[in-house]
Amino acid sequence: MKKIINRPEDYTDDMLRGIYAAHGDAVKYAAGDLRCYCTAHKTPGKVAIVTGGGTGHLPLFLGYVGEGMLDGCGVGSVFQSPSAEQIFQISKEVEAGAGVLYLYGNYTGDIMNFDMAAELCEMEDIETRSIVGADDVNSSTDPDKRRGVAGIFYMYKCAAAKAAEGGTLEEVFAAAQKAKEYTRTVGFALTPCVLPELGHANFTLEENEMAMGMGIHGEPGIWNGPVKTADEIAAESLETLLQDMPLVPEDEVALLINGLGATSVEELYILSGSVTRLLQEKGVKLYRTHVGEYATSMEMAGASISLCKIADEEMKRWLDAPVCTPFYCQK
Amino acid sequence: MKKIINRPEDYTDDMLRGIYAAHGDAVKYAAGDLRCYCTAHKTPGKVAIVTGGGTGHLPLFLGYVGEGMLDGCGVGSVFQSPSAEQIFQISKEVEAGAGVLYLYGNYTGDIMNFDMAAELCEMEDIETRSIVGADDVNSSTDPDKRRGVAGIFYMYKCAAAKAAEGGTLEEVFAAAQKAKEYTRTVGFALTPCVLPELGHANFTLEENEMAMGMGIHGEPGIWNGPVKTADEIAAESLETLLQDMPLVPEDEVALLINGLGATSVEELYILSGSVTRLLQEKGVKLYRTHVGEYATSMEMAGASISLCKIADEEMKRWLDAPVCTPFYCQK
Known part of the structure; x- marks a missing residue:
């Protein structure tokens, strides 16, 4: 293995420390947890969009958090899901009065943890909706079972633009759905x-x-x-x-x-x-x-x-x- | 060799065709030669900045041609210099009444061809000045003999900003020089x-x-x-x-x-x-x-x-x- 790293077990957190040090004007972390990655600029009244997934895919997933795009990202270890608690903490941080859209890839661990986070949000009266990217045609003949890959970029782009335009949670969900469909x-x-x-x-x-x-x-x-x-x-x-x-x-x-x-x-x-x-x-x-x-x-x-x-x-x-x-x- | 290519000898031109097809709103080529890479948006009265070098370093060199940055780039074959004639044709295309700064890396072939292009320009009354990036400390103890590598980005950025501000050729050169020095x-x-x-x-x-x-x-x-x-x-x-x-x-x-x-x-x-x-x-x-x-x-x-x-x-x-x-x- 030839990599520019320190201890392999610190890969994800060392990366995150580097990112916060470089881009502290744009992003921050919530709940004292490096892996609760949030925009530093909350927009009151806007639907918040939260994504998440394993490390190892940059700029996916956290790289799309920022101006005009997403509001938060749960950061898992390499190729692993973020926890429900982390997604919940991010949701509380970025929620701005109009609910939260969960938009992420179609992977079992992510689905389980985002669903649990949605339940935690419900208990605190934070409204959520969820949609997964599933664009990888060769991964299954059944569109519902397909993995989410690079095409999720279009879902991010469309949903985020609709949110920036002042769309409701339902409308932002529909924008993501339209990008997914096409x-x-x-x-x-x-x-x-x-x-x-x-x-x-x-x-x-x-x-x-x-x-x-x-x-x-x-x-x-x-x-x-x-x-x-x-x-x-x-x-x-x-x-x-x-x-x-x-x-x-x-x-x-x-x-x-x-x-x-x-x-x-x-x-x-x-x-x-x-x-x-x-x-x-x-x-x-x-x-x-x-x-x-x-x-x-x-x-x-x-x-x-x-x-x-x-x-x-x-x-x-x-x-x-x-x-x-x-x-x-x-x- | 594992590469996503067609014929190896078409590597550079196939790449260029892909770039023009993707970004035809921003860039074009001059003199009917794919390798004479120019901005599609000339700014009258602005000092033009032309760079160049071999293929294989994207986004260096051509990737810095565009709004607020450079005006043209001579594109050589992989790791080879563009020709003097190509640099000259680009200079004629992008020159906008305030002269042309040649800003490129400190490599023998490039120096020879940019110098020849400067002579061709002189014959057509196009004023040029030249400066090379030479930031690679470990390549020589003599600063004048150092190779130009990624640090040329700062020279591009400073010179281009000065040109966009309406600086004269001498002032744009000085901005590049200041970035080089630091x-x-x-x-x-x-x-x-x-x-x-x-x-x-x-x-x-x-x-x-x-x-x-x-x-x-x-x-x-x-x-x-x-x-x-x-x-x-x-x-x-x-x-x-x-x-x-x-x-x-x-x-x-x-x-x-x-x-x-x-x-x-x-x-x-x-x-x-x-x-x-x-x-x-x-x-x-x-x-x-x-x-x-x-x-x-x-x-x-x-x-x-x-x-x-x-x-x-x-x-x-x-x-x-x-x-x-x-x-x-x-x-």
């Missing part, structure tokens, strides 16, 4: 990552092998085989995406090419170029393209392709709304 | 990267070996040895930086923790926390901290630490000026 992701890995406390990769890939459909915690994909070209990967991924969410000429989409960690930004743009060309050949219009690291697996090599079909003008406004967190700024 | 960098690598057309790493590091002082093209550093902890790396790096640029209590600095590509953002924040703690122990104040990928070597693992000593209030204003390029936004 977003699909396909991902693939080229190398594994190493969990700091394990010290070795939890799976292996051969010298020239890739894993199509692998999850961001190394969950098995749908095939392992020789690394394909960017054009081939784009074609196969788009076929998967469009089988699940058909597009016709003149449809508009937002495209997110996400790097899993070790893959260079140069390669992400090569892949983005391949996907864009194929979409244009189908007569589909690109409304906005995001390329970079949005949801990683530490130093895993690989990428994901997310499409968010533009549902209406309202969604365009949400996607275009300016935001600025310590990890992600959009003008 | 900026130092130390970098280190944990793994090599693979040049697409070579297909293999151009050096090797053992299973638990790091290279202190290694350059962003794999230039040898000052020692190879077992990977140290984040705290140890921070302490040794700071000692090197402060020997070259002493700091006393109450001095203020901007800190840039830059990832070389494969290193996770989590680790960068762990390192940032270590550096911040040591600076605070010395009574040095952190004015602003940037953490992320600012100058990479494709999928090389490693990082660099840059300090920019705050010279005066003017420099704070320059560092704080909002900018937004397709690769880097700061509010």
Whole structure:
């Protein structure tokens, strides 16, 4: 294992101390617990949005807390869920009179703890609603069982914009729901990552092998085989995406090419170029393209392709709304 | 070699096609040459700033072209210089009546070609001045012979802010010069990267070996040895930086923790926390901290630490000026 760290067991808290030291003007922690990550700027009357999940996916999840985006994030250990108590403490801190939306990935531990936190909130008369991202097409044929991956960015963006516009909890939930309905992701890995406390990769890939459909915690994909070209990967991924969410000429989409960690930004743009060309050949219009690291697996090599079909003008406004967190700024 | 690419020989141009397709509202190319990368929004009367260098370092160099930052970038092949003709064509395109500042890294091929481009400009009565970034302390004891690495970000930021304020070519040059004078960098690598057309790493590091002082093209550093902890790396790096640029209590600095590509953002924040703690122990104040990928070597693992000593209030204003390029936004 080659990592720039101190004690492996301090990985998450050392990271958090670094983040608070760098961005103390924007974020703080609640209840004396580093893992109760909150915006430093509460907006009275706004629906608060709280997310959460394991460490190891930056900028997911905590990186989306900030101006125009989310209000709090429960930070778990590497690839582990935050506790119900932590999510509850964050909710109490960021709740601003209009209720709290829980918006996170479709993972068992997270669901259990967010549900328990919602019960704790209910006892204190804090209203909550919950929705999970479940955009990873290859993870299940059943949309309800799909894992949440990079496509949750569009749910964050739409829900946060609606909240900033003064939407009610129900309306903010509906905005997240609309983004969820229109977003699909396909991902693939080229190398594994190493969990700091394990010290070795939890799976292996051969010298020239890739894993199509692998999850961001190394969950098995749908095939392992020789690394394909960017054009081939784009074609196969788009076929998967469009089988699940058909597009016709003149449809508009937002495209997110996400790097899993070790893959260079140069390669992400090569892949983005391949996907864009194929979409244009189908007569589909690109409304906005995001390329970079949005949801990683530490130093895993690989990428994901997310499409968010533009549902209406309202969604365009949400996607275009300016935001600025310590990890992600959009003008 | 595991990369998401098509033909290795198309790496740079495929990447550029992807970038133009994604960000056609912000950037364009001049003279029918993809590698003549220019802002799409020329500001009449402003000093134009042109940079350039080899591909493989995104967001360096072209990623800093955009609103509030640079105006053009000559794009070379992987780790190679752009041509004099390309730099000249870019200069003609972006020149807006107030001359052109050439601001790039201290590498032989780049110097030769930017100097030739300056001569071509002179023949067409376009005034130019040139300055190179040379912040990599471990690359030479002679400051004039040092390589330019991530610290060039501060030169870009200060020069661009001065240009946006309406500064003359001489004043914009002086802003870059001031940032150069007050900026130092130390970098280190944990793994090599693979040049697409070579297909293999151009050096090797053992299973638990790091290279202190290694350059962003794999230039040898000052020692190879077992990977140290984040705290140890921070302490040794700071000692090197402060020997070259002493700091006393109450001095203020901007800190840039830059990832070389494969290193996770989590680790960068762990390192940032270590550096911040040591600076605070010395009574040095952190004015602003940037953490992320600012100058990479494709999928090389490693990082660099840059300090920019705050010279005066003017420099704070320059560092704080909002900018937004397709690769880097700061509010």
